[in-house]
Each structure stands twice: as structure tokens, then as C-alpha cells.
Amino acid sequence: MKDTLRVLHMYPNMLDLYGDSGNMELLSYRLKMRGYGFIRDQYTIGDGEKTDFSSYDLIYLGGGADFEQQLLADDLNSCKDKLLHAYKSGVFLLMICGGYQLMGQYYKDSNGQKIPGLGLFDYYTVASTDKRKRCIGNIVIETEIEGEKYKVIGFENHGGMTDNVSTPFGKVIFGNGNKFGSETEGYTEKNVIATYLHGPLLSKNPVLADHILSYCLSRKQGSAVSLEPLDDGLENRCRSVMLKRLLQTKK
């Protein structure tokens, strides 16, 4: 019997922009196609006491509007110690946009209100109070996955500009990234990917999805797991169209 991955999807009813929940469907699909199981538990405000964060293989937060980020910040902060423990013990953290911002030091939103972050990482984010000043559009970044360069395609829409990023997720080749005209995008560590890329991220970037799955399964089994390839022909044809369209009309 093959393993079952357990994922904690935090605030799915509040943090879910541009199909972000689709990332969970992608993980589920890619596991099931290979005979692995997938369980997604949903975390909502007030669940902190009863939740054993460290028992999960992956913790996921999608993107959200300033309003929702403000609403859930206190609850998220009440889980700080448990989330820190999960992160330190190697649970994979995947965070998109609004979720990315909240794991840093703080997010000063477009109303000038400072939302305290969890402080797991050193970066911080500030939005202009001119609500029209947002990074919006398709984006392509280049990152490295298991020693190979890989282009990650997505869609960004954020007012927050993130600074003090020590280990970015990728180098921007089209679009904005961590702030207007930035050379870097997102934040990463061995068991962390925090990114502004919606898409959903994992449907457009199957190699990235498998990288995350391999990490989680290898950690669970205590030895390297190599996943059998899936037929990503359609995904790869879509990627070629997008890359051609975006990189030939370069910024």
C-alpha cells in the first residue's frame, strides 16, 4: 500500500484568489494517478487549539484580499508556535501571495494598516495607499529545481511590495515579482515556497508540483522517492504557447 499525503489547507474560504484552491486538486490528481492517497483537511478561524500542525506533510495558504488578510491575522498569529514547530520539523509550507505576505514580518496594506505577520521569515511587505498601483498580469520566473533551470508561469495581482528577501524563489524574466520591476520573485527554502504566482501555480507548472510531492513523500518514507512520469503533453503544449507569447513580447 502506497503512502497517503496529508495536507492542511488553511482558510480555504478566505484565501482563494484566481483558482488558488486548484493547487490542492493538482496535488491530489498527481498523487492518485500514481496510486498514492491524498487527504486535505481544512482549517478555519478558531481551529488552532485542536490542530496538530506538525502531523501534516504540507501546509497550504492561498492568496487573499487585504480585508480577509486583516480578518484572519489574529487567528494566524495565535498559531505561531505550532506553525513554527511544523516548519522547523520539515513540513512543507506552500504559500501564495496573501499567504506569502502573512508569513513575513508584517504587511502594511493599501489602507496604511499594519497587519502583523507570523515572522517566520525576515521579509516584509508594504502596499501603496494608491489602490491603482498594483502589479497585475502574467509572469514568468526562472527557478532551479533539483539542479535544473525551470520556468515557472503564473499570474500576479498584488498591491504589496515585498522587501528584504534573502533567498528568492526565482529570477523574473517577464512581469514584476516581489515589487514593481523587481528582478526577484518569492521566497524559498528547502521546505518552503512562497510566491506571488496564482494560476493556479501547480497546473501551469507540473515539474514544480512533482518536486513538492517528491519532497513530501521522501520525508515521509525517510528515503528518496522518485515519481513515475505522468503524461503532461497537454500541460507542456500550453506552457509552450504561454512562453512564446510572453517572452517574445518581452517587457
Ligand code: GLN
Ligand atoms: N492583498 C494582497 C495585495 O494586494 C494580496 C493579494 C493576493 O493575494 N493576490 O498585495
